[in-house]
Amino acid sequence: MSLAEVCALASRLQTQVRHTEALNAKLTHEMAVLKRLKFAATSERFSAEQKSLLEEAIDEDLEALAREVEQLQTTAKKPVDKHTPKRQALPSDLPRRDVHHEPENTTCRTPGCGCQLKRIGEDISEKLDYLPGSFAVERHVRGKWACVKCQTLIQAPVPAAVIDKGIATAGLMAHVVVSKYIDHQPLFRLESIMGRSGVSVPRSTQAEWVGAIGVQLAPLVQAMRDDLLSRQVLHADETPVAMLKPGLGKTHRAYLWSYCTTVWDDINAVVFDFAESRAGHNARRFLGIGEDGVGGWRGTLICDDYAGYKQAMNAGVTEAGCLAHARRKFHELWANHSSTLAEQALKLFGVLYDIEREVKDLDGRTRLRIRQLESRPAADLLHAWLMANRQKLPDGSATARAIDYSLKRWAALTRFIDNGDLAADNNRIENLIRPIALGRKNWLFAGSLRAGQRAAAIMSLLHTARLNGLEPYAYLKDVLERLPTQPASAMRDLLPYRRQPMI
Structure with missing residues (x-):
């Protein structure tokens, strides 16, 4: 074997070693991330109780359909006989x-x-x-x-x-x-x-109540959605929710899409939208944008890098990135591997967040002026650091991918610097959908698309009430008492952000 052949073989082996090391580093990082994200075992396994949850959703659907048919004044067929619980006398010992x-x-x-x-x-x-x-x-x-x-x-x-x-x-x-x-x-x-209190209220009866209430609250939720889409800046995110697959007795992954106003807006509102998939047309549909990209909302959407939002961006919606998503990738490297490069990046991100903490309570014009004077130089320094270190890293490594995420989205990530009404990250909506994760452990799944949409509508109203300092029970009780006699022209008076805080 000649010297040239030996050198070529050594070069190939060295390339393979570098590739293997990069692959091992990537897999090690992914394994560390998955271990940190791994949840504890759930207390509710698949059992007969799941059937009970499905029956609840079906009963709610039936009641909601009946209410909608009644409201539309259509001719209904004779209802099918079903086993309904007989109403029992209320206990005599109750006050x-x-x-x-x-x-x-x-x-x-x-x-x-x-x-x-x-x-x-x-x-x-x-x-x-x-x-x-x-x-x-x-x-x-x-x-x-x-x-x-x-x-x-x-x-x-x-x-x-x-x-x-x-x-x-x-x-x-x-x-x-x-x-x-x-x-x-x-x-x-x-x-x-x-x-346990001596009162018998079957779950099927409760399900009928929920179905009827969902129909009655629909106009309020629609009015809240209209108010939301009249704003120029919105947060958006989505989270998976299991939904029963009709006819198969199995579940598939549906999604609860979430949209809310910014913390500086004149209204505090969040609206959930339940959809069967994570496809981008669901975001476009909520924003009222047609399939041809015509019409609908035209503002700035603060979101992550999920491709599903790109359909809205292609139709004229302005994209604003989430600085927390970019920072999080470096935090994972620092937490899992004690990476010194990741530690340096976190310090540079920290400068931007220190400025945001200073301007969060200021008006939009002052916030924009300070961002231009202080955040712009800090962002430029971070960008230069990312460019310089990317050249030293092999493709495919965890650190390189973290840097690539920020560089490819740099324009969207720094758009907040030139707009005092934009938030630097999407943490607001992420915090609002966090309770959904707890709900998933109890609901197990949505029984149908209609059940998921009804849940989304009701949660929109209740979570918006909490955002506005209202106690959810007191607010909903007052709405249900006033709703039957509330004139359509005064329906918006029942919206949570038009009420005085109760807590």
């Missing part, structure tokens, strides 16, 4: 609170009569109410008044309710909805909890 409904005028209204009416009896209907920590029965006493002379009978009308002739008050319905979507309690657990 009673009488709510009296009497006519405003007890004078006979028959033309030419004018006699004073006499009370001849009353109708009593009982509704189960819930006060935090206790149950009570609310007795609605509607006095009957009759004219002795002409036999005219009058009586106060039955108060309007979200569910006509239902057993639940607005307080109990609010408790069920908040327990399910804020406290992450499935309905079969609520059935058991109520049973």
